[in-house]
Amino acid sequence: MRDDTAAPTHGRQPLLNDALVVLTAPTQAWSDAAGDLGGAAIHGIFHGDWRYVHGLALRVAGEPIEATGTARSADRASFHGVARAIDDDTPDPRVLVERRREVAPGALVERVRIADGLAHPVEAEVELAVDASFAELSSVKSGAPRPVALTWRETQTGLEATDGTRTLAIAAPGAELARDGDRVVARWRLHVPAAGAAEAVLELRLADPTTVVGAASAAPLGQLPPSGDAALARWAARALEDLQALLLDAGQGPFAAAGAPWFMTLFGRDTLITARMLLPLSLEVAEGTLRTLAARQGTTTDATTAEQPGKILHEIRQSTFTMPGEGISLPPVYYGTIDATPLWIVLLHEAWQAGLPLDVVQELRPALEAALGWLRDHGSPDGSGFLKYIDETGTGLANQGWKDSGDSIRFADGRIADGPIALCEVQAQACQAAEGGAALLEALGDAAGAQEWRGWAERMRERFRAAFWVERGGERFPAIALDGSGTPVDAKTSNMGQLLGTSLLSAEEEAAVARLLVDERFASGWGLRTMASDEGGYWPLSYHCGSVWPHDTGVVIEGMLRAGLTAEARTLSAQLVRTADAFDGRLPELFAGFGADEAATPVAYPASCRPQAWSAAAVVPVHRALAAR
Structure with missing residues (x-):
């Protein structure tokens, strides 16, 4: 008898052309152009041959940021936007958000800076929601990720998830951390002075003793001479x-x-x-x-x-690399x-x-x-x-x-x-x-x-x-x-x-x-x-x-x-x-x-x-x- 509840062995390979990547090998983070992860199949934070995080979403006063532009290099990106939920009613945006992401080997640091151009201070509730999801790279590529079970524990600096081999450590200085299953929400209540700024920082550390590279x-590479x-x-x-x-x-x-x-x-x-x-x-x-x-x-x-x-x-890989749709x-x-x-x-x-x-x-x-x-x-x-x-x-x-x-x-x-x-x-x-x-x-x-x-x-x-x-x-x-x-x-x-x-x-x-x-x-x-x-x-x-x-x-x-x-x-x-x-x-x-x-x-x-x-x-x-x- 056919089992309609069984997970598919493969689906559609993720498309990549609209996604933004920030990386330093062997770690990479794929997101949308505004910086959020989770809205597309390719989104996630990867290290070696595993994905550790599928979602990373920013909200200010409960709303997504309205994006105004992105600046990026290989290992970092800055996502710019406005937070109109805590702005005044005039047409010109006066509360700005800069979301800076930096990827290093085995690490991602996310900084959210709120800048207040109003004549009075604002209170900004900033949330970064992390959706942990450990899955082998080949399963993500196949379009049918197979997340493994995680166990969690509290640490001196935050929370840590593990599948028994790999670990994801989450630190958010000054934030309240709340966990619901494999989702962790870091919440800061920032006081942003008039004509001033305040910042929240999220740190993710990824570790895997089985990596082969x-x-x-x-x-450093040399430079090409000027070409004109x-x-x-x-x-x-x-x-x-x-x-x-x-x-x-x-x-x-x-x-x-x-x-x-x-x-x-x-x-x-x-x-x-x-x-x-x-x-x-x-x-x-x-x-x-x-x-x-x-x-x-x-x-x-x-x-x-x-x-x-x-x-x-x-x-070389950490384990067998399968492409089910291609046999x-x-x-x-x-x-x-x-x-x-x-x-x-x-x-x-x-x-x-x-x-x-x-x-x-x-x-x-x-x-x-x-x-x-x-x-x-x-x-x-x-x-x-x-x-x-x-x-x-x-x-x-x-x-x-x-x-x-x-x-x-x-x-x-x-x-x-x-x-x-x-x-x-x-x-x-x-x-x-x-x-x-x-x-x-x-x-x-x-x-x-x-x-x-x-x-x-x-x-x-x-x-x-x-x-x-x-x-x-x-x-x-x-x-x-x-x-x-x-x-x-x-x-x-x-x-x-x-x-x-x-x-x-x-x-x-x-x-x-x-x-x-x-x-x-x-x-x-x-x-x-x-x-x-x-x-x-x-x-x-x-x-x-x-x-x-x-x-x-x-x-x-x-x-x-x-x-x-x-x-x-x-x-x-x-x-x-x-x-x-x-x-x-x-x-x-x-x-x-x-x-x-x-x-x-x-x-x-x-x-x-x-x-x-x-x-x-x-x-x-x-x-x-x-x-x-």
Whole structure:
């Protein structure tokens, strides 16, 4: 018999585009534009992989504040409004409210300041209601949060809730605290003098001994030089502030969390690509990323986690991360990624070129040799020489490149390709890794090893040229992938752009790809579409088949610059600067692929994460492209 009382396993994933976030990794607070939490599914205060608070509402004299404006940075926000319930009857507001929020690792402080512009004092009853709700992040993402039972106790400073592992401490100096179930109301009775002000302060502390990542030490990022472009300068300021707020540490140095709200942790691919883009601004983040991933490099073969010797992981969590609507259940340490291993080698080589000392490379040599060994011994399970993936569990990621949604690898007519899949950009990353690995081995005194890997790269170039290039409709371009039968998957996609500057293609081939990518079917006016608009699978609000991902555009720009294709890089860069300005300097994870001829401003993808580390880091190659002469 069907149980209609059972809680659903999943609902609708929360939308994010209208919410405001304040964060310092691994802690984040999502609210409405006026500062209240609780009115939308995404609202809450999160720490690590858990939500602790779902609601935080301000009332003055029993009424919500009427908002007049918001000022914000990455880790703090000020919400301005008026309190007409205690004002006089004249049209001009004279009692003002400033609500200041600051988020630090494991903490949120809320300050409510009442300013009286009247000729007489006012009495202000200020209430902040906290709705505690401990739920795993994955359940919030699924749209069906599963709160756990809490126990409460009084402390010297206020109240504390716990689920037996995690704790939420609430302190409100000078307030009366009243609890009803899991709701705590802090109430102050403030005397506000004429032409004066009074303040109430609420402090929340979040603690979880099971977190797998923690706050980074200072690790300040460098600054980009002046560009003379006001829009680019605004983007750079916001992006670098966000990146600083996203830095984490798991014991081996700083690295960037992938992004908020769902990916506030270590992601192999995202973290590596972010660190590569940030190399001109921070060797410390590159070294921290390399060491953190090397410390967790695969050592054994385990189909349930996709671990293999030498493989670089995909992500780490506090517990199993489930996506019920997609049938996905990922173990806490998951290795289901085809590209993180070559990207780790590429980052090590580029960091060394940027000044990472050779003695650090020597320390990381065992990890380098293991990663190269994975390319040779495990990356190509069928012996074809192409790096391929397939999920062996049925509950892992069906696609294990950066376009990791289940429907992202499509033929020109829109059909979804069957695995095992060999992605075009992964072969390029492997080729670049082999060349970079050879240079590192040579610097470490291993000439024979260097020769072996240069030969491996050359054979990859030959195989790729024979298997991946397709001709269709009078155009010749690299397929997005080979499917399980070795057939080229012939849709035109942005993946081909990530072949540029990797040594996989000849100069003539790179020029042909770049010309195609600045065609209006790809270049939307806001950035590079993930799929050309004339393909059968194209849809502007598809996650990976028509949307624009700023990091993807940034990676392609970087490749164009390495290949000497400056004009094309500048074309895409100018589009991304225009887009960043439209998003107030905070580029989201992705946005819709509508062209500038279809929409006067870029159209949001409503479930897009932000801030996203690699989207923010794209400002670095864009700055370089626009500074090029």
